[in-house]
Amino acid sequence: MLSPYQLLENDEYSFEFITDAGIIYKIYFLDYSYMFQDYQHITCPVFSFNIDAIEGDPDLAPGDDRVGATISSVMNLFFTKIDNVAVYVCDSTDARQYARKRKFDIWFYSYNDGSLIKEDGLAIVEGTAIYNSMLLHKSNTQLTEIILAYKELNERAGDK
């Protein structure tokens, strides 16, 4: 198992880490607990998970598996609260959303020890497809309800 990079807390709102190649990544979460507001039986906190390279270009740096190990360590800490739910949306503004989805998938399948469940979605927003994924702990007390609601949010009228 590769060792994760050291997480830095330079402010109250985010984490950072610096790779061997000098790329600086910022990780932050936003509260979207209202995501399931139409499903009143769902009470779990929902957060969007975000990671951005804020210095350096990861595409120009050699592949670095420790980045995945670092994300994994963040997720392990995040899911110490079993009912936490994380949603990851692949930014579609530069048409590289599929590459982002693939990276996220590779990370998940490489590091998931079986305790997490990933549910993938493809939302259509004003004609644009947005890849998104939801992570939740397999012991989440509202697992089934959340997955069903999430699938429904990705559906369009007339789907099925």
Next chain:
Amino acid sequence: MSIGNFSIAFILVRNLAIFVLFMKNKENIITSTSSKGAAIFKKMIEDKKAIREHIQKGGKIADIKEKFNFVKPLSITGK
């Protein structure tokens, strides 16, 4: 190869090409019907974009903390 066999091969190749083009286009079909959760996914993308642009210009998260619901749902110190 007889003309008959050549025609069959030609039709097969043509149909295969049509099928490949169809599948390729199917991935890119743009529809006017949005997902039921479109508004929230749109907001997530817009928030992400705005925050990234702010940070990449050298801005601090503290400067925009009122506009977005930043949270730290985990502790790296174990507290």
